Amino acid sequence: MCGIIGLLLADEEAWVNQLLFDGLTVLQHRGQDAAGMVTAERMRLHLRKDNGLVRDVFLQDHMMELRGNVGLGHVRYPTAGSSSCAEAQPLYTNYPHGICVAHNGNLTNTDTLYKEMTSKQRHVNTDSDSELLLNAFAEFLTKHETEMKENNHEVNDKVDAIFATCTDVMQQCKGGYATIYLINGVGLVGFRDPHGIRPLVFGCRSNDPADKGKTWTVEAMQDAGSKKLDYCMASESVAIDALGFQLVRDIMAGEAFFVDMKTGKCHVRTCVKDAAPAPCIFEYVYFARPDSIMDGVSVYESRLTMGEKLADKIRRTYPDTFDEIDVVIPIPDTARTCALQAAYCLNKPFREGFIKNRYIARTFIMPGQAKRRKSVRLKLNTIKPEFAGKNVLLVDDSIVRGTTANEIVQMAREAGARKVFFSSAAPPIRYPNIYGIDIPTRQELVAYNREEAQIATELGCDWVIYQDLKDLEDSISKSAPADRPLTQFDTSCFSGTYVTGEKIGDKYFRNLYDLRNDDAKQHREKNVSSETPSKKKPQQSNDGCESIPNGSK
Numbered sequence: 001m002c003g004i005i006g007l008l009l010a011d012e013e014a015w016v017n018q019l020l021f022d023g024l025t026v027l028q029h030r031g032q033d034a035a036g037m038v039t040a041e042r043m044r045l046h047l048r049k050d051n052g053l054v055r056d057v058f059l060q061d062h063m064m065e066l067r068g069n070v071g072l073g074h075v076r077y078p079t080a081g082s083s084s085c086a087e088a089q090p091l092y093t094n095y096p097h098g099i100c101v102a103h104n105g106n107l108t109n110t111d112t113l114y115k116e117m118t119s120k121q122r123h124v125n126t127d128s129d130s131e132l133l134l135n136a137f138a139e140f141l142t143k144h145e146t147e148m149k150e151n152n153h154e155v156n157d158k159v160d161a162i163f164a165t166c167t168d169v170m171q172q173c174k175g176g177y178a179t180i181y182l183i184n185g186v187g188l189v190g191f192r193d194p195h196g197i198r199p200l201v202f203g204c205r206s207n208d209p210a211d212k213g214k215t216w217t218v219e220a221m222q223d224a225g226s227k228k229l230d231y232c233m234a235s236e237s238v239a240i241d242a243l244g245f246q247l248v249r250d251i252m253a254g255e256a257f258f259v260d261m262k263t264g265k266c267h268v269r270t271c272v273k274d275a276a277p278a279p280c281i282f283e284y285v286y287f288a289r290p291d292s293i294m295d296g297v298s299v300y301e302s303r304l305t306m307g308e309k310l311a312d313k314i315r316r317t318y319p320d321t322f323d324e325i326d327v328v329i330p331i332p333d334t335a336r337t338c339a340l341q342a343a344y345c346l347n348k349p350f351r352e353g354f355i356k357n358r359y360i361a362r363t364f365i366m367p368g369q370a371k372r373r374k375s376v377r378l379k380l381n382t383i384k385p386e387f388a389g390k391n392v393l394l395v396d397d398s399i400v401r402g403t404t405a406n407e408i409v410q411m412a413r414e415a416g417a418r419k420v421f422f423s424s425a426a427p428p429i430r431y432p433n434i435y436g437i438d439i440p441t442r443q444e445l446v447a448y449n450r451e452e453a454q455i456a457t458e459l460g461c462d463w464v465i466y467q468d469l470k471d472l473e474d475s476i477s478k479s480a481p482a483d484r485p486l487t488q489f490d491t492s493c494f495s496g497t498y499v500t501g502e503k504i505g506d507k508y509f510r511n512l513y514d515l516r517n518d519d520a521k522q523h524r525e526k527n528v529s530s531e532t533p534s535k536k537k538p539q540q541s542n543d544g545c546e547s548i549p550n551g552s553k
Contacts, residue, residue, distance in 0.1 A: 001077050001287055001437050002089070003027030004102040004200075005234040006180035006188045007243075008259050009069040010207055010227045015039075017066040020073040023232075023239040024054045029289060030104075030235060031077035034088035038100045038548075040261075041068030043185050045098055045548035049074075049088040065545035070261060072182045074102040077438070087128045090182070092548055093135060096142050098184035103130040104235055105177030105198040105436040108500065108508070113173065133173055137181060140168040158186065159258065159267050166191050166256040167271040174500055176280065176435030176490065178251075180233050187261040190233040191271065195278040195499050196253030197435045197490050199294050202233045203245035204266075216246050218268050227264040233257065236292040250295050253277040278499040281489040282437055284476050285426045286334050286397045296481040300337055305475035306425045307341025310395070310467050314346065314423065317465055322346065325421065326390040329353035331397075331408060332380070338425040339395035348393070353386040353412070376407040388416035394461075398426035400439060402446030402458055409460045422461040427469045428452075431496040432509065439493045441509065469494050 005023040035057040036049025074089035090100040107129040144161040176197030180190040254275030258267045290300040330339030343350035360379040428447035433439035442448045456464040480486040
């Protein structure tokens with residue numbers, strides 16, 4: 001899971017760097033491993049990326065070098081490959097034009113793509129599937145531009161070539177992805193996979209005072225005068241809101257959005273006719289901010305409904321013991337909305353029992369079991385009077401490895417809780433995720449091959465209860481707009497059903513285990529940290545920003 005953003009400003013003299021910085025800061029919850037930004041200034045690309053948080057990667061000197069009115073930004077959370085800054089994004093290839101990519105998601109046919117790209121003499125320099133996605137786009141764009149030039153196309157040839165390229169990429173690249181490309185001198189292109197597994201939205205703002213208060217639609221954007229609108233694409237609507245843009249809508253499953261740098265016009269086209277929307281359900285449970293809107297659904301409202309349905313299940317499952325609950329306490333921050341509504345429906349007091357240190361990274365996306373376990377105590381501290389002598393219902397968004405939950409239960413008991421009940425707004429996670437979330441191999445999952453009583457023993461609580469999958473799906477579908485109903489989701493980590501339909505066999509999961517298990521991650525971390533200065537790295541200026549030459553083959 002990563003956060004991506006792309007911006008194009010109508011004023012060619014404007015600098016987009018501060019907007020990208022602010023947008024990445026808003027999306028920081030989606031990735032804390034690395035950050036990167038590329039801007040385009042009159043055919044010259046300026047790139048800065050490194051491991052670390054947004055505030056640490058981009059210092060004043062770096063920002064002064066990131067000139068231009070168009071750019072991409074990325075915050076990284078690694079699911080595959082290494083934690084090397086070489087795999088931080090945006091990634092770049094020089095031909096055609098000079099293309100950069102910011103990608104969120106995961107491809108499942110990387111072996112096939114690697115063989116195809118290398119057979120076409122494209123150099124793949126990292127283990128990142130994002131680099132394959134970049135090279136596939138570049139290869140198909142070269143093909144379509146060449147064909148149209150040979151056939152003397154004149155009308156909409158550039159637009160048609162780009163959308164034909166998006167179609168080919170969607171057909172060739174399997175998995176879940178949302179991606180934004182900066183094509184040097186041409187424009188910005190964003191699209192989602194044919195199932196819309198990973199999120200992507202777009203918005204605009206007008207430079208004309210006469211448009212103040214206007215509600216923008218795709219049609220109105222297309223009718224706007226040349227060089228009139230600023231455009232933004234991002235993983236979540238909160239980035240659109242925070243930057244002062246108006247959210248127009250989501251980019252649909254199998255749809256592409258292109259903004260022409262030269263004309264300032266936007267173009268939208270469905271590139272896959274048989275698209276079957278199935279957004280990742282875990283976005284609503286955990287990853288997205290509650291103030292985001294995804295596929296027309298308010299994440300906040302969906303989490304309120306999750307709390308209602310969780311409370312109903314507690315009443316049904318423990319009719320004789322739920323009255324013992326003295327207080328409902330959320331595990332901050334993601335579970336707070338769900339816990340608040342659950343407490344209301346159970347008619348139990350809601351209390352804040354844990355105070356979070358906001359300067360500690362999210363433990364679920366922290367690499368390494370030892371780091372996750374240690375950071376729980378650093379991240380959370382108990383308010384002891386809220387636990388002392390009480391039967392406590394803890395509400396979390398989900399339980400993955402059980403590391404965090406086990407530590408939290410121990411902290412509650414140490415604070416004096418008489419009984420500790422643990423509830424999850426999500427169903428048991430029993431399967432790996434292959435579409436861009438680092439939900440690990442089955443052996444590392446606390447719910448794998450265990451029933452609820454066994455899980456409660458592992459966590460050290462008196463009982464544990466999970467949301468039903470049907471209730472979770474209904475919590476989100478209930479808030480979907482009438483003209484865009486949501487009837488299917490990617491629920492693979494709960495159900496083991498992978499919506500892209502390709503055969504995911506034992507070999508794939510063995511390879512996934514080799515990449516994602518904690519021992520492998522720690523080994524890669526050790527190798528990255530021991531890199532010698534003699535290893536060849538991209539040439540950078542003294543301030544750490546890299547100037548990329550114009551595209552050439």
